[in-house]
Amino acid sequence: NAGVTQTPKFQVLKTGQSMTLQCAQDMNHNSMYWYRQDPGMGLRLIYYSASEGTTDKGEVPNGYNVSRLNKREFSLRLESAAPSQTSVYFCASSHYDPFGSYNEQFFGPGTRLTVL
Amino acid sequence: RKEVEQDPGPFNVPEGATVAFNCTYSNSASQSFFWYRQDCRKEPKLLMSVYSSGNEDGRFTAQLNRASQYISLLIRDSKLSDSATYLCVVNLDYGGSQGNLIFGKGTKLSVKP
Numbered sequence: 001n002a003g004v005t006q007t008p009k010f011q012v013l014k015t016g017q018s019m020t021l022q023c024a025q026d027m028n029h030n031s032m033y034w035y036r037q038d039p040g041m042g043l044r045l046i047y048y049s050a051s052e053g054t055t056d057k058g059e060v061p062n063g064y065n066v067s068r069l070n071k072r073e074f075s076l077r078l079e080s081a082a083p084s085q086t087s088v089y090f091c092a093s094s095h096y097d098p099f100g101s102y103n104e105q106f107f108g109p110g111t112r113l114t115v116l
Numbered sequence: 117r118k119e120v121e122q123d124p125g126p127f128n129v130p131e132g133a134t135v136a137f138n139c140t141y142s143n144s145a146s147q148s149f150f151w152y153r154q155d156c157r158k159e160p161k162l163l164m165s166v167y168s169s170g171n172e173d174g175r176f177t178a179q180l181n182r183a184s185q186y187i188s189l190l191i192r193d194s195k196l197s198d199s200a201t202y203l204c205v206v207n208l209d210y211g212g213s214q215g216n217l218i219f220g221k222g223t224k225l226s227v228k229p
Contacts, residue, residue, distance in 0.1 A: 031214060042120065042203070042219035043160070056215055090159055094214060102148050102207055105214060107159035 001026050004108035006091050012114045013081045021076040021111050023091030031096035032074035033058075033105065034066060036087040043090065049074055050096055081115045088112050119143075120220035122204050128226045133194045137223045139187040139204030146218075149180055151189050152203040154222065160203055163189075194227045201225070 004025045013019060025032065033048040035058075045058030047066040055066050063085060065077045074093075078085060089111045095103040119142040129135050141149075149166040164171065166178040166187055177190040187204055201222040208216035 033214070035219075040221060042221045044219075045215070045217065048215050050215065058215065096214070102150075102165070102214065104162045105217070107161070109159055 003027065004091055004093055004106050006089075006108035006111050008111060009109065010112045012116065013078075014116050015082060017081050018077070018079050019081065020078075021089055021091075021113075022073070023075065023108060024073045025091075025093040025106070025108075026072065027093060027095075027106065028071070029093035029095050029106075030071065031094045032068065033092040033094075034064075034074070034076045035090045035092065036060065036085075037090060037110075038087050046076065046089075081113075083115045086113060086115045120204050120206050120218050122202075122220040122223045124221060124223060126224040126226050128228060129194055130228055131194055131196060133227075134190065134192050135194055135225060136191075137189045137202055137204075137225075139189075139220055141185050141187070141204075141206045141218070143206070143208060143218075144185060146185075146206045146208055148207040149187050150205040150207070151176075151178060151187075152205055152219075154201045154203055156200075160219075163202070191225075194225075196227050196229065199225055199227045 007022045030051045034046040035043040049055045049068040091108040092105040094105045151163040152160040153163045154160040166180045170179045175192045179188045203222045204220035206218045
């Protein structure tokens with residue numbers, strides 16, 4: 001099993017360009033997440049999808065859109081990139097049982113994005 | 117405001133040392149607590165959950181004090197391979213929901229020969 005995979009690993013954009021970060025998991029998890037990690041900051045949740053067909057905003061959703069394409073795939077789109085979106089982006093997935101206890105989040109290797 | 121505070125370190129210790137990390141959280145409604153480990157330029161990985169009764173996994177011991185809103189991680193007999201950043205994580209939601217995970221900024225540990 002590959003776990004959680006992300007593409008691309010690195011990307012450089014110019015201000016105003018758009019791009020989509022791809023994420024896929026093969027663990028049959030129902031919940032998926034997008035985080036950003038900036039120097040000196042903790043990971044911050046951008047969007048999440050508790051189950052296929054649903055998406056919700058996290059702490060820092062402005063400037064981003066997401067699509068839960070199917071159970072395996074969850075993409076993050078930057079419509080008009082800004083330098084403030086320079087960051088490391090992590091996708092994660094977990095099993096979600098609303099009546100159960102916490103289930104570990106598994107993270108992908110990250111995408112390092114620079115916006116000039 | 118939702119916050120998880122950690123000493124950023126770095127903690128520089130010799131092999132074999134015992135090191136303790138502390139974490140405080142501001143939201144008393146926090147439901148569950150965790151320590152994640154993040155190696156340099158890698159993704160975070162779950163190290164252990166933290167229970168009110170305290171829990172141990174080999175050389176690692178985690179403690180939770182809900183009254184003081186305080187979480188700790190103790191590493192005994194440090195190994196070179198323990199060098200990493202340790203993230204304190206708090207879940208504000210009940211049950212399995214994870215849309216409200218709050219990550220601390222992390223404490224960096226460097227274990228020297």
